[in-house]
Amino acid sequence: MPDHEVIPAFAESVIPHVGTYRRVLPVTLERMYENTLDWEHLPYVHASSFATISCLNSGNWGWRAEVTNPRAAASVIELRLDRNCRRWITRTLSGVNQGSEIWTHAFPIGGDRVDIVVDFFVPEVEPAARAKVGAAYATLYSQLYDEDVAMMVSRQKQLDRRVSAAVETERELKLGSRAELQLPARLSLAGRDYVLVEVGGELAVYPALCPHQLGPLHTARLEFGIVACPWHGYRFDVLTGECVSGQSCRFSQMPQVAERDGEVVVTAVH
Ligand code: FES
Ligand SMILES: [Fe+2]
Missing domain, CATH: 3.30.530.20 (START domain)
Structure with missing residues (x-):
């Protein structure tokens, strides 16, 4: 029908x-x-x-x-x-x-x-x-x-x-050596989904969902460290979390990425 x-x-x-x-x-x-x-x-x-x-x-x-x-x-x-x-x-x-x-x-x-x-x-x-x-x-x-x-x-x-997000995932992820990382990578941390990327030699983590209205940021192309949401076009700098297209919106409580004992470790801060 x-x-x-x-x-x-x-x-x-x-x-x-x-x-x-x-x-x-x-x-x-x-x-x-x-x-x-x-x-x-x-x-x-x-x-x-x-x-x-x-x-x-x-x-x-x-x-x-x-x-x-x-x-x-x-x-x-x-x-x-x-x-x-x-x-x-x-x-x-x-x-x-x-x-x-x-x-x-x-x-x-x-x-x-x-x-x-x-x-x-x-x-x-x-x-x-x-x-x-x-x-x-x-x-x-x-x-x-x-x-x-x-x-x-x-x-x-x-x-x-x-x-229903009672399903808390790990608060810290050990991802192995940086040389072996396949980027971009999707990861779940403390119940939220993120994307791990490299920008100008630096590792950065940003939310898979847009802070504006939960648009699929993970499907958007990353260009020069900027990701543009496909729903309303808000653009974010993934290193700073700032919105660079003028709207008052930003990534909040971003996980920290660090290298410890030869391993990349991503830690939740919220
Ligand atoms: S949901 Fe991403 S800009 Fe609106
Ligand atoms: Fe519409």
Whole structure:
């Protein structure tokens, strides 16, 4: 059975309704709202649709931002979240697709699943062209939700793991001689996962999960001692733990790496 359906346009709407996309997502409503308010992820998680984003205003109500697409075309988008109606409306205020509205309703259906119904309203589309435009939006949203689901499911998994993280692993790891180390290496220390690397001849340990929202830092490429998180692009210097992209976020309580009696030893400090 397909995991989504595309419903044709309504005949009468002030702004022409061109179609509906419907899908059951394996996430909670809480994760959905968090993802909805999270404007920062757009150019990173949805790089094929967004190249840049610059937030103009944001809050619990939603956000407004200037975005560009990969062809450098700009628009201003506003998202308003209405929790009472379990829905959010995304409007394009100016630029590409100005005047279009996307209404998303979310229904929790138990078992940590949400049924979403996304309606696309696009100005000045003739009745004969609506089905085609609606299908194009549905294809786009199918991809956007594939990308969001991967992020939301991964984050939920990490949050659940943290809650049940009674499984304390070693507080000190002896890794043998430095010459024999295969780097980068993943390691678990005091219940947390890290990556051990060499930067300019120095050994450094950094968290496998991003301190911002638990993004998979371990999958990111390390370049000149800097690792960039794939979810929101925060960049960290792995030697100092500082965020070098301007956000107030840093690696905390980093394990210490030392060489003792010819062995590399990593020790937890938290
Ligand atoms: S999870 Fe947001 S930058 Fe890493
Ligand atoms: Fe998204």
